[in-house]
Amino acid sequence: MKIGLNFLPTLSPDEVAASEYYADCLSLCETADRLGFAHAKAVEHYFHPWGGYSPDPITFLAAVAQRTTRLRLVTGACVPAFTHPVKLAASLATLDNLSGGRLDAGFGRAFLPTEFAAFDIPLAESKSRMREGVSAVVKLWTESGFRWEGTHHTFGPLPPLLPRPVQTPHPPVLIAATASQDSFQWAGEQGHHLMIIPVVASHERLAELLRVYRNAREAHGHRDVPKLHVSYHAYVAEDHGTALREAEAHFDAYREKQLEAYASWRGVSSDQYPGYELMEAAVRSLTFEDLLKAGNVVVGDPDAAIQALNKVADRYPGGEISLHVRFGDITHRQAARTVHLLGRDVLPAVAHR
Template identity: 30%
Template sequence: MDIGLAIAVRNLPGKPQHLPSLYREFLAEAELAEQLGFDAVWVSEHHFAEDNWNSATLPMLAAVAARTERVRLGTYVLLLALHDPLRVAEDLTGIDLISNGRLDIAVGAGPMEVECKVFGIDKNEAFGRTYEALEFMQRCFSEDGPFTHEGKYYHYPNVCMRPRSVQQPHPPIWMAAMGPQSIQRAAQRGYHLASALHSPLWKTYAGQLEAAGRKRSDHRVMSGPLLVHLAPTRELAWDEAEQGMHWCVDFYNRRGWTAPLPPVGELRRTPDAGIYGIPFAVGTPQDVVRILGRYREEPLNQICLQFRAPGMEYACVERSLRMFAAEVMPEMRRWGAQA
């Protein structure tokens, strides 16, 4: 099973960290992940968040590309409906060139309501815009001669994108899907699946691929991202991570997407505490192997892990990453995706 690192640059309100330093630390985390044997680094996108969630996904990904040599690089997720797809295709091509063909594109069709409103996008159109933009971008990456796109949402005359991406006909495309309709569309179009949920949807995807006449072996499934933190003792791990992880859940709770939370200090005693039913993996290396072990028999090709909750000091994150690589990663390498 491949193991990916998720990057979400976020500050903890009430415990702010110097943002330029925070960005440099996340770049250092990506470099360390490559050195420790991680397979991919994924950068997220959100806008106007009170915790300064990174909104400039592609510049951040380009910076990671320039600092690494081997690891795959991806957007997880790119909120494509908010952007000009021609401009995005050009910027992604630049990252694929900088990285010598290491780019993956994971796209989400569900920006938050405030994001759509400020960008002037009807939220009800986000799904349609996303899939039309992807179809157009695939042509940008692959077509030699000029073409014209006349769609419902986008209109481009005489497009002939130069330079071309290293990966042809285009970099791998993943769809972040949370429901049956998105999973069906991803399978029909041959996109890989990145889903925050678990077994039922992953298995639905396999069935939809078969219905579309596609081979499961040609398509990949990725989890998460799951929040992870390791320390020599379970108590220390929770002491270092609980406040930031509580904030991560509360971020969604205040938008009506998750159930109410116990207070900080009680989260560690809440069974299967996490986001969208995905439990936090917090504790000793043995604890983390046990918690992540529930994914051992799932039809996953990659598990995506986030090691830094808002407010955590980088020294704690680095220690956690090194412990994971030494004591958890070897066990996970023996796990294989089940068709």
């Protein structure tokens, strides 16, 4: 079982300065690298305290690359809709070089109306821009002298992109998918890898969607073993009861930030995002107890964390687990404790999975 860290900041400047938050996260990555964690993953979001400290995951992961030697660096996910393919391909290739070939390039559609409005991009174009952007980035990494005439971008023919990625033929490409069968189908057809968040859909629904994905991969001749990243909140302390009490309070703080961001869907609807206008109400009704019962958090003492991670391994065989260890108003000290206990007591116990 491979386990890494997931960074989705939920802080505002009146709580923790951005410079302090970044320093804390780099320290966590150094510790994780030393303790045998598999990856560091960073999201792309804008403006809101929920995610707003992470508008540029590539820059953040470039800093992580200089502090670590083993961690894979995962954009989880960068948004092609908000960046020209040439710029995105070049930035990611630079990160792959700076890290010595440790990049896993994750891409997503984004979903907050405020972010699309800021870039003057219609929500209706999110799917086509993401798919066109991913395809153009891969082509820029691997070919040259071609003319790109897409729906949203036209360029070329161009000389070979520089720098070329270290990994050949290119870094692994992961697609963020939640509950849309179409997303799983397309990722499988293209032979890309997957990033999923079980809290968004039930385990039963995800099992169906993963079958769709695997069938699509097989039908289109992709024989390599796919990567699957699965993300959870995590909070570990020496005392089980203390971990449960503190984690619940931090989850409530996380949810308040999440609700503020999701409120941007009020009065908005899009056939590209069916049902997203209902997300705010769904999140408001979700409790920490619900997450515990569904096995959608890794919380407790080290023994409880081992049990939770073994359940994840049973549900998603071969999955690589991303743990969000600083959510809500968790302090750096508390996040560092979680990372330390995971590295010392938990990783060795689940490594064989």
